[in-house]
Amino acid sequence: MKQTRVPILHGDKEIPLDNYYFFRSCIMSTLFPGVDCSLRFIFEKLGCSYTEDPKQTCCSGFNYHADIIPWETNVTIQARNFSLIENEEKNKNAICVCPTSYGNIKECQEHLDHYPEEKEKANKIIAKFGKEYKGEAKIYHATEVIYAHREKLKKLATYSLDGLKVATHHGCHYTKIFYSDVATGDWEYPIVLDKIVENFGGEGLDYNEKTLCCGMGFRHTLINRDYTRTVMLRKLKSMKATKPDLLLVQCPGCSLNLDYYQKPLTKLAGEEFNIPVLNYAQLTALVLGADPVKVVGIKTHNVDVMPFIEKVQKNKVKEVAQVG
Amino acid sequence: MGDKVGVFICHCGGNISKYINMEELTKYALTLENVPVAENYIFMCSEAGQDLIKDKIAEYNLDRVVVASCSPKFHEPTFRRTLQETGLNPYYLAMANIREHCSFPHSDEPDKALQKAKDLVRGAVARAKTLEPIEKKKQIMNKDVLVVGAGIAGIQASLDLADAGFKVYLVEKDASIGGNMPKVLKTFPTDDCAMCTVSPKMNEVAAHKNIEILSYAELRECNGSMGNFEVVVEKKARLVDERKCVGCGDCMAKCPSKTADDYNQIGQRKAIYIPFPNALPKVATIDTSVCLQITKGKCGVCKKICPADAVDYEQKSQMVKLNVGAIIVATGYKEYDPSIKGNYGYGRYPNIITQMQLARMMDPNGPTEGKIIRPSDNKEPKRIVMVQCMGSRDDKPTGRKYCSRVCCMIALKHANLLKRDCIKDSQIDICYMDIRAFGKGYEEYYQRVQDLGVRLTRGRPGEIIGTDDGSNNLIVRVEDTFTKEFKEIESEMVVLSCATDPSDGTKEVAKVLGIATDDGGFIKEFHPKLRPVDTSVEGIFVAGAAQGPKDIPDAVAQASGAAARTMALLSSDIAEISLDKALVNKEECKGCDICEKTCPFDAITMVDLPEGRKAVVSEALCHGCGMCAANCPTGAMQLRHYKDNQVLAEVGALIGSH
Ligand SMILES: Cc1cc2nc3c(=O)[nH]c(=O)nc-3n(C[C@H](O)[C@H](O)[C@H](O)COP(=O)(O)OP(=O)(O)OC[C@H]3O[C@@H](n4cnc5c(N)ncnc54)[C@H](O)[C@@H]3O)c2cc1C
Numbered sequence: 001m002k003q004t005r006v007p008i009l010h011g012d013k014e015i016p017l018d019n020y021y022f023f024r025s026c027i028m029s030t031l032f033p034g035v036d037c038s039l040r041f042i043f044e045k046l047g048c049s050y051t052e053d054p055k056q057t058c059c060s061g062f063n064y065h066a067d068i069i070p071w072e073t074n075v076t077i078q079a080r081n082f083s084l085i086e087n088e089e090k091n092k093n094a095i096c097v098c099p100t101s102y103g104n105i106k107e108c109q110e111h112l113d114h115y116p117e118e119k120e121k122a123n124k125i126i127a128k129f130g131k132e133y134k135g136e137a138k139i140y141h142a143t144e145v146i147y148a149h150r151e152k153l154k155k156l157a158t159y160s161l162d163g164l165k166v167a168t169h170h171g172c173h174y175t176k177i178f179y180s181d182v183a184t185g186d187w188e189y190p191i192v193l194d195k196i197v198e199n200f201g202g203e204g205l206d207y208n209e210k211t212l213c214c215g216m217g218f219r220h221t222l223i224n225r226d227y228t229r230t231v232m233l234r235k236l237k238s239m240k241a242t243k244p245d246l247l248l249v250q251c252p253g254c255s256l257n258l259d260y261y262q263k264p265l266t267k268l269a270g271e272e273f274n275i276p277v278l279n280y281a282q283l284t285a286l287v288l289g290a291d292p293v294k295v296v297g298i299k300t301h302n303v304d305v306m307p308f309i310e311k312v313q314k315n316k317v318k319e320v321a322q323v324g
Numbered sequence: 325m326g327d328k329v330g331v332f333i334c335h336c337g338g339n340i341s342k343y344i345n346m347e348e349l350t351k352y353a354l355t356l357e358n359v360p361v362a363e364n365y366i367f368m369c370s371e372a373g374q375d376l377i378k379d380k381i382a383e384y385n386l387d388r389v390v391v392a393s394c395s396p397k398f399h400e401p402t403f404r405r406t407l408q409e410t411g412l413n414p415y416y417l418a419m420a421n422i423r424e425h426c427s428f429p430h431s432d433e434p435d436k437a438l439q440k441a442k443d444l445v446r447g448a449v450a451r452a453k454t455l456e457p458i459e460k461k462k463q464i465m466n467k468d469v470l471v472v473g474a475g476i477a478g479i480q481a482s483l484d485l486a487d488a489g490f491k492v493y494l495v496e497k498d499a500s501i502g503g504n505m506p507k508v509l510k511t512f513p514t515d516d517c518a519m520c521t522v523s524p525k526m527n528e529v530a531a532h533k534n535i536e537i538l539s540y541a542e543l544r545e546c547n548g549s550m551g552n553f554e555v556v557v558e559k560k561a562r563l564v565d566e567r568k569c570v571g572c573g574d575c576m577a578k579c580p581s582k583t584a585d586d587y588n589q590i591g592q593r594k595a596i597y598i599p600f601p602n603a604l605p606k607v608a609t610i611d612t613s614v615c616l617q618i619t620k621g622k623c624g625v626c627k628k629i630c631p632a633d634a635v636d637y638e639q640k641s642q643m644v645k646l647n648v649g650a651i652i653v654a655t656g657y658k659e660y661d662p663s664i665k666g667n668y669g670y671g672r673y674p675n676i677i678t679q680m681q682l683a684r685m686m687d688p689n690g691p692t693e694g695k696i697i698r699p700s701d702n703k704e705p706k707r708i709v710m711v712q713c714m715g716s717r718d719d720k721p722t723g724r725k726y727c728s729r730v731c732c733m734i735a736l737k738h739a740n741l742l743k744r745d746c747i748k749d750s751q752i753d754i755c756y757m758d759i760r761a762f763g764k765g766y767e768e769y770y771q772r773v774q775d776l777g778v779r780l781t782r783g784r785p786g787e788i789i790g791t792d793d794g795s796n797n798l799i800v801r802v803e804d805t806f807t808k809e810f811k812e813i814e815s816e817m818v819v820l821s822c823a824t825d826p827s828d829g830t831k832e833v834a835k836v837l838g839i840a841t842d843d844g845g846f847i848k849e850f851h852p853k854l855r856p857v858d859t860s861v862e863g864i865f866v867a868g869a870a871q872g873p874k875d876i877p878d879a880v881a882q883a884s885g886a887a888a889r890t891m892a893l894l895s896s897d898i899a900e901i902s903l904d905k906a907l908v909n910k911e912e913c914k915g916c917d918i919c920e921k922t923c924p925f926d927a928i929t930m931v932d933l934p935e936g937r938k939a940v941v942s943e944a945l946c947h948g949c950g951m952c953a954a955n956c957p958t959g960a961m962q963l964r965h966y967k968d969n970q971v972l973a974e975v976g977a978l979i980g981s982h
Contacts, residue, residue, distance in 0.1 A: 009721050180721055188722075188787075189666020206672055208789040208799075241792040 004148045009180045009187070015140060015148035016093045020050040021085045023105070023139075025098030026058040027252035028279075034297015035097060035252075038285035039142060041295050045156055045288055046149055051091040055084055061104030061173070062253070065218040072121075078108035079122035083131040094139045097281070099171030099251040102141045106178055109137060141174055143250055143280050144183040147192055150199040158289030160315045161202025164308075166283075167244035167275070168193035168204055169214060169235075169258065171251030193248050196280055200287050201315075209238035214254035221257070232257060233265055236273050246308045247277045255279055259302045276305040286312060326388035326416065326453045330361045330380050331445060334368035334393035336423055341366075343427040343434050344441050349392070352442045356449050360384045369399045374406045381410045388452040392420040392445050397851065413457035415904065415965060418974075420448035443978055450977030454970045458904050461943065465551045465899040466649035469890055470495065472543055472833055475503020476876055477868025477883040478654035479525050484887035486534035490894065493646055494529065495557055496539045497829050500603035502526055503656050504869075507587070507600075507680065509687045511876055512737040513765035519602060519689075526604045538644065539605055542829075546837050548944045550863025551649050551899020561639040563610035563618075564596075568634035571598060571606035575626035575635065583614040588684040590677070590699070591691035596626045596635075601689050608634070649899065650863045650890045651837065653847055654883065655830040657869035660715040660823035664722050667787040668714065668820065674700040675796055676788060676818045679710075679734050686741060696746050698817050700796040704747060705816035709800045710735045711785050712756040716823035724823040726844055728873040731821035732760045736770055738819070739778045752778045753813050755785050755802050763875065781813070782806050788818055824873035838925045838947065839864055846872045857886040861947065863899075865889055904965040905946040906953060912960035913938045919952035919961050928952060 005012040020043065028035045043050045060077050063069040082105075085094050096102035112119040113135055123132055146153065170190040179187035184195055189211060194204025215232025217224070236258070239247065249255045259277040266272050278286070282296045286309065292298050298305040331353040335341035346364040353362035361384045365373045368391060380386060389412070391403050396419045404414035422441045430437035467490060471482045474496035482492045494501070505511075505522045529535050538557055545556035581595035593599075595615040596608050608626075616623035617637055627635040659680050663671035670676045675698045677685075688694035698705050712735060716728040736759075739752045759780070761770040774780070785802040791814065800813045826845040834841045840848040840860035847866040850858035857865050867886040868879040906919075906927070915937030920928045927945035930937055939952075939961065953963045962968060 186664070186666040186722070191666075208792055211667060211787065238792055 006144060006148055006183045007185055008182060009185055013181060013183075015144050015183075016138070017148060018048050019091045020048060020093050020095045020145070021088055021091045022050050022052045023059075023081075023085075023094045023096045023101055024052070024056060025096070025101055025252050026062065027256055028097050031256055032252065032279065032282075032297060032300055034295065034300060035279045035281050037295045037297055038279075038281040038290060039097065041285045041290045042146070042153075042281060042288065046152060049091055050095075051088055053084055053088075056081055059098075059101040059104050061098075061100040062218065064104060065100065066222060067219055074104070075108045075111055075118065076122045076125050078105050079112060079119070079133040080126045080129075080131050081105065082109065082112075082133045082137040083126060085137045086134055092136070092138060094137055095142045095145055096139065097142050097252070099141065099174035100253065102139065103173035103177040106139050109139060141183075143174070143192055143196070146196055146280060146284055147183055150196065153284060153288070154199055157200055157287045157317060159200075159287050159312045160317050161197060161200040161287065161312065162315050164202045164245045164311055164315075165205050165243065166194075166197045166202050166246045166248050167207055167210075167239045167242060168197065168248045169210070169250070169254055171249075171254060172213065174250060193250055193280055196284065197248060200283075205239075205242045205244055207239050207242040207244075209235050212238070214249075214251075214257045215261075216253045216257045218253075229261070229265065229268065232261060233269055236262065236265065236275070237269065237271075239275060240271075240273055244275055245311060246283070247275045248283055249277060249279055252279075262303050274303060276303050276308045277301065278305060278308075326455065327358050328384060328386045329356075329359050329388040329390060329449050329452050330377070330384060330386040331356075331359055331363075331390045331392065331449065332368055332373075332377050332380075333362065333364040333422075333445075334373070334391065335364065335366045336394060336427075337367055340393070340423050340427040343431045344422060344437050345434070348438055349422075349441050349445065353392075353445050353449070356446060358453060359449060361386070368393055369402050374402070377403070377406050378410050381407075381412065387412070388416045388418070388455060390418050390420060390445065390448045390452050392422045392441070392448065394423040395421050395425075398854070415458040416452070416455050418448040418452035418455060420444040446980075447974040447978040451970050451974035454967075454973045456964070456967075458902065458964055460900045460902050463551055463899045463901065465894060465897055466553075466647050467491070467894050468493065468646070468648045469894070470543075470553070470555055470646060470648040470651045472651065472653050473497070473503065473655035473829065473868070473870065474501035474529070474537070474539070475654060475656045475868060475879070476505040476522060476525070477656070477870070477879040478503070478652070479522075479529050480880045480883035481652045481654060481867050481887045481890075482529055482535050483525065483532065484884050485890060486532045488887075488891055490534065490891070492535045493557075493648065494535055494537050495541050495543060496537065497542050497655075498599070499540050499562070499597070499607075499609040500599050500605070501529065501537060501539055502600075502602075502604065504680075505876060506602065507687075508683050509690075510737065510741060512733045513763070513769040515737070515740070523602050526602070530604055537605070540609060541644075543833055543836050544643070546651075549899075549901050550861075550893070551901070552944070553648050553651060553863065555646050555648065555651075557644045557646060559642045559644055561641045562607065563612070563615075563635065563637055563639050564608045565634045565636055565639070566605060566607050568632045569607035569630075570632050570634075571603075571608070572631065573598060573608075574629050574631065575608055578625050578629050580623065580625060581614050581616050583611060585691060588681075588691045590681050590684055610635075610637075649894050650865065652865045652867055652883075652886050652890060653830070653833055653837070653839070653859070653870055654867045654886075655833050655870040656827045657824045657830070657873065658827045660724060660728075660825050662714050662820045662822050665715060668711070668785075669788045669790070669798070669818075670820060673788070673790050673796070673798060673818075674698070675705070675798060675816065676820065678820050678822050679731065679738060680822075682738055682819050686738075686746060694746075696742065698796070703816075706747065706749065707751045707753075707815045708742065708817050708819060709753045709755065709798070709813050709815040710739065710819045710821060711788070711800065712754065712821045713784055714820040714822045717757060718823075724825070724844060726823075726873070727760065728822075728824040729760070729762075730824070730873060730875045732756065732758075733763070733766055733769070733875065735819075735821050736761070736773045736778075740769075740773050740776065743776045743778060753781060753800075753815070754778060755781045755783055755800060755813075757782070757784050763877065781811060783811075824869065826870065830870045837861065837864055839866075842872075844872075846870065857882060857889050863893060901943070903943060905943055905948045905963070906941045906950070907962050907964050908939050908941060909960045909962065910935070910938050912958045914958055914960070915939070916957065918955050918957065922951045922955045924949065924951060
């Protein structure tokens with residue numbers, strides 16, 4: 001199988017360049033379906049084989065982090081999901097769209113692999129519907145995969161991000177849980193999204209509150225609204241000071257928060273933000289020439305993304321291939 | 325084959341006897357075959373204990389000895405000497421470690437500990453019987469010494485040795501000797517001028533008839549062993565003739581090419597440079613990576629301007645061969661690179677600097693002529709925050725687990741100097757985890773600094789970020805762990821007290837010399853308490869911050885210690901090298917060269933002999949580590965003191981019946 005190595009904290013890790021099991025995300029697929037379409041678009045452009053499995057269930061990570069479902073349930077759900085991945089003929093590399101899925105299912109996997117008795121317990125339950133987790137699933141985050149393909153993607157690009165300033169925001173469940181595994185190294189100041197931007201010729205901005213939480217905080221967004229909103233406000237204000245053309249995010253939760261609440265926050269902030277938000281897959285697809293509406297799915301966004309897209313479309317590097 | 329083995333069991337003053345029944349163990353030893361005598365005693369390593377061993381050797385005509393006590397690392401040399409004094413070969417000794425391997429870890433299970441002690445003694449007796457005599461090789465002792473690294477530690481060690489009449493070669497990697505001490509401006513706890521203290525010492529070294537300085541030079545090779553090391557030192561090409569250059573500095577003034585100043589760590593220097601005014605030797609050096617004549621082939625300004633005609637673009641580096649009897653490693657430390665931890669903003673925000681950079685700013689002869697200025701706007705900062713434990717005492721993968729020892733005092737010293745001399749109306753905050761003011765006069769210093777109104781916040785900052793108002797100010801986010809409050813301290817400049825890393829040169833030298841390093845990469849001492857300046861190789865000693873973070877008083881004390889150990893070694897005219905090393909059985913060697921590849925000391929070479937390709941071990945280079953023997957597929961390679969039959973005898977007895 002083709003793979004490449006990307007730098008992490010100590011040395012590097014191997015990222016497969018093909019054969020993906022598309023591990024979908026609950027929030028992303030419902031609120032920002034353009035992300036799924038964008039990933040499909042990218043995989044097809046790259047000529048990668050991938051599986052979209054209707055039998056995969058939500059990883060339930062949000063519920064777990066919001067203290068709604070117990071850990072045992074979470075682990076068992078994952079044992080079932082892993083058994084699906086293992087049963088794939090060749091597309092055995094789980095690619096999580098969402099950092100919470102990534103952190104959550106990796107944690108479940110470690111738990112199952114580390115405690116044989118827990119694995120047995122979970123396997124007993126999923127055996128009722130004919131499933132078994134053996135311990136072979138491999139888990140990656142889609143950002144790493146895009147980063148690993150960067151050279152080829154650059155060649156495939158229709159537009160460049162030349163002259164455009166992008167503020168990035170990384171997902172905590174990607175950077176903080178398995179911190180030694182974060183692509184490009186420093187988990188305290190992650191820059192893998194900035195690397196993706198730079199690869200397409202754009203500038204990743206260094207704004208002061210870059211590592212601050214997006215303001216969701218899982219259970220806190222449910223029970224501690226005022227606090228989470230103040231955090232978000234601080235984040236947006238600091239970002240706005242550097243005048244970004246785009247906010248690039250990694251996580252569905254952050255997308256939801258930072259896109260949906262910009263307008264409601266205007267009153268509290270006493271200022272407008274108007275920073276368009278895209279996810280890494282959407283930006284990549286856009287640069288590769290995907291249709292902004294049909295593929296990138298900008299109609300489901302709250303802050304208008306069109307002004308940014310117009311700027312991108314001025315930077316044509318290649319004839320646009322007709323895609324639909 | 326030994327057939328009279330005496331067993332001597334040590335109480336270790338209770339460390340062993342409190343947990344293991346000594347009488348039972350002694351009785352058991354007497355039941356073993358070929359053991360005519362077994363004794364126990366409170367301190368076998370004491371003179372009385374050793375006399376007991378000697379008496380029993382004579383009384384029973386013993387031909388092998390087992391001592392069951394602590395780790396052989398402590399007292400194997402002691403007991404070998406005891407044997408030697410009775411005329412027995414010192415290698416007729418086997419040790420059973422019933423302390424670190426038994427009484428310490430099994431202190432809660434005395435019955436099982438006794439059983440294990442019996443097993444260990446039985447194994448040692450079985451091995452003892454198979455031990456063979458090993459001789460020592462005698463060589464004339466070379467009395468010259470190589471000191472690597474000319475910081476304060478290397479300088480002190482060189483002076484001690486030279487004053488005692490030994491010839492010293494002092495090798496320094498940089499353009500000037502001195503190391504880090506000349507950079508620190510003033511030294512705690514007395515605040516006396518660092519340069520005024522170290523500069524006379526530098527001059528003394530340069531003038532001493534017994535010391536030869538090889539500056540801008542690096543150790544490349546080392547062969548041989550204690551008493552007779554052969555080393556190769558590369559004298560790098562300065563492109564300036566050291567004998568002609570008068571250090572006038574005209575070339576520096578006119579040189580058109582600039583680069584980052586690696587000595588001051590702030591500002592720039594020229595491609596041709598003298599690192600600091602008191603540099604020694606005070607001669608210019610050309611940095612070939614930025615010199616236009618070298619990189620582009622056109623310029624030649626320095627050559628034209630030099631009144632002494634000292635510039636020589638064609639100069640080549642030279643390999644110098646030296647023979648010495650002992651080596652002292654004093655290659656020092658460097659500051660941890662704080663940009664590794666992105667959340668502290670070093671390298672991204674201009675107004676975050678390190679303590680060393682601040683020290684250089686304070687120096688009237690430094691890059692800012694003693695003015696404290698913010699890199700962003702050259703203005704004097706009034707609010708300064710210092711962040712302690714930057715990268716130290718940190719078990720995250722990017723941190724260093726150990727304490728860097730000096731940074732608490734450095735921060736206090738700098739806070740003191742800022743408040744008293746540099747910016748009297750400044751507000752200084754220090755965020756710390758613990759203040760470790762451990763040395764003589766340090767606690768008193770700490771008290772005085774608090775009286776000056778320096779604010780101390782107990783807590784390790786989580787991050788440092790900029791403000792959005794374009795002022796280039798910074799916000800330090802920290803939890804005050806006394807009040808349990810989150811604080812955001814705004815400041816105009818932040819100073820990081822970085823962890824101490826071994827210098828790059830320390831790591832290189834360790835490799836060339838084949839000496840062991842610890843987890844942090846510092847040179848490992850042979851024994852942390854009893855042999856703190858010896859390294860893993862006989863005849864090679866360590867001094868100063870190369871062995872671990874330390875302040876100047878400790879570095880100097882250790883340097884004198886290393887010099888004294890070196891003198892003790894060199895006081896003998898004969899170097900005795902024990903031959904407990906690897907040995908090849910030529911008949912069984914198939915010439916596969918696995919041993920050659922595994923040897924960490926390059927002690928094995930493959931030679932084509934009439935009877936075929938065979939491995940040959942150099943006695944001088946072999947450390948007796950056993951890697952080759954463990955990897956040899958035919959058993960041809962044997963370690964003389966751990967031959968297969970000896971190890972197997974011990975293992976067989978260990979797993980055999982009780
Ligand atoms: C900001 C700051 C302030 C300080 N203030 C004080 C203070 O006030 N009081 C105090 O007691 N301590 C202070 N210290 C600590 C002090 O600097 C050290 O204790 C001292 O410098 C250690 O001396 P050293 O000779 O062991 O190492 P170093 O000074 O590091 O010298 C090592 C030398 O070896 C050379 N070298 C390295 N590798 C090689 C090689 N392979 N071959 C040849 N040469 C090599 C280096 O170039 C260097 O010249 C301070 C430290 C810092 C960072």
